[in-house]
Amino acid sequence: MATATSELRDEVADPTPVRALRRISVMAGPVDTGAQDGLLLRAARYVALAPLVYRVFAVPGALVGFLATTGGPGTAVVVAVAVCSLLLNLYGVRWMLRSAPFRPAAAVRLLTLDVVFTVAANLAVGLAVPPAAFEAAADVPGKHLLGAIALLTLAVGMPWGLALLAADVPLHGTMYFLSSGQWDFGIAVGRVGSMLGVLFTATGALILLGLGTRLALAYGIRNGMQAEQARQHRRIHDTVLQTLEAMSLPGAGPPEEQLAQLRRLARAQASELRRAIEADGMATNRPLGEKLASLATEMARDGLRAQVVIAELDAATLDEVRQIAIRDAVREAMRNTMKHSGTDHVVVRVEERDGGIAVITRDHGTGFSAENRPPGFGISESITARLAEVGGTATVESAPGNGTRVTLWVPC
Template sequence: MSAPRAVSYLGTLLRRGAPAMAGVTGGLDDEVADPAPASPLRRMRRMAGPVDLAAPDNLLLRATRYVAMVPLIYRVLAVAGALAAFLADGHGGVGLVVAVAAVVIAWNAHGLRWLFRSAPFHSRGAVWLLVADVVVTVAADLVVAASVPGAAFATAMQVPGKQLLGGVALLTLALGLGYGLGLVVLSIPLAGVAWWLNSGVFNVKQAFAGLGTIAGVLVTATGALVLLGLGTRLALAYGIRHGREAERARQQRMLHDTVLQTLETMTLPGTGSSEHQLSELRRLARAQAMELRQTIESGTDGPSPLGEKLAALAAEMARDGLRAQLVMAELDADTLTEVRQVAIRDAAREALRNTLKHSGTDRVVVRAEERDGGVAVVIRDHGVGFDETDRPPGFGISESITARLAEAGGRARVESSPGSGTRVTLWMPR
């Protein structure tokens, strides 16, 4: 069986309208989000290139319905404005024109309500609503044309005319260029019939009188569709690229905080007999294997209060030989989000690992308290300390502590001097 032929994203977008954006992530390659400078036309060609529609994204498919908001809101406002202009002229046939305007505005308001309803989205229902929308638009045009006097014809026809303009934009965005073009073509005989109903004469010139305006709306809606579709694809391509980079950084930090730290601990000089040291190495290896397996299988931590996270961290460090005294002030359980709690816990783990490797002491105090509109975790040891201008190798501050907190909106400060120990302050806003 031959492989399916790749289709153009831009062509699909023009044929199917906004729903084609449900497949926007299919067929993306690294060139689409390549940050290297490129000419606008070359970048647009990349965005408009092949797309894989085999697995559409249901969330994107549901989200595309909101493109209909703009034409619907336009029609509500424009029809009301056209009605006000008609009433200001003081022509006859006011009652029926007002009734048609009220029906049209109510119909568009119903469309907006349908867009924002909480019920599941069904594309078949949307198609039937669009068919009904065309029927309402044509009926409004014919009813107004047949009911107003000739002197009021031009002004009165602006009321259903705004509905027609919005309909062209609506069909183009929702179903594609072909459907919007179809309504433009339909508007030609519709204008001729409307003139005939009002005057009794079919005037070919009048049938084409408003074609330029309607064609302009078609071009504008098509441009909006293209810009929206290509912009969405570019934004998602950048999001995927940055997501991969963030995941890669997260995995590197995880390996740094687990496997690498354990390996470095294993290289530290041991005490006791060779048999005791071998037993200790095996214990560290088993503990690391269990932690790594749990990370792989669970992926993320379950929600738990910050105090429990820090207590579990203290127990983890105790297994490695560092006795951490945990001092917890009374914290509101909802003070920090789960993401920020995990960030501050992981930064604290790195600080404790540094204490274990560099401080020359096996005791440390960890204090958590509310401070300056957030939560501060202070790790204090009375070890050998270091000169801050000559930080020891492997003391992971910039990448492992500061960067981790910065991603969640926090900050870190390290204070140390030779012979006076080290204080690491981790702070995270509410």
């Protein structure tokens, strides 16, 4: 919920006053045209779901209380009002959960229908029931009215909720007049206290939603910046730093040959960086097998022979983000083999396992002791952290003289 992009529109990110319904619309709508999941969609909709869900339970409860204590004339009208209220609220819940993106025009129509029904339901009950049953019967549309005040406050702001609350004084007085033929000011203002409580509660929820939205956006932006920084650090480590380390290794042969090899490494690294920069933001849509085969070719230029064994996999098994994470983690494991194992051969095996894809790299080099190995950027960041970002895991098994096995796993 707290994930944010760098392309927030002013209606969400800027403190410029914007109508509440417009702000919720922007929050719930997609950030870019290709995305269907809206920004903070659940927060915007869940807060508006509260009064709808309240009425789903409160209105039938008030109806049961009316039938148990009073009943009699007007019962059919009260039952019809309760049933219509229940259906309207269930439709509202379904609309809030199913419609995406949030559509202001449809929301305005539903809110208008809700207010019209609220007024009509109260008048119908007042006209149908006798004075003796008025208090219990009026509680049924009254529960719907409480939810309407909360819904208007949350959707379009406190002034609208306050306006509906003020309108209830003549409305409730008219209900009693239709029932008894008399006007009673005490009865007319009898529901104001409970409705003020609902109004203030909804206003508080709206304030908390705004504060929570700002906090979530700030948290998401900070996490995004940290993730981007970590990604750039890994890129530098996996490309430039690795090449510089390879250049610093002692070589065999005449100086001219070593100089030519350094030039080849530099050209290969420049090409790799250029491809990485051009590929940012664009999916290559190549299968994982092709990515690993290209990686094996890349490692062969540096003197590491890689045997790649791939099981038959569905081309759509992994998305592009997880494929790139696997490829880059395998690259780091192979470079560790090249630098530390004392062997120039590694086996890479790809298979389906535990509802995901596992890639195992195995060499028969010198190995190392896990207890004595100082924590380094290569395994903790370029392998473990990279896979953790996409929901995967990495396991490194090694012992002196027994080589090293690195098992990478990501869910499908």
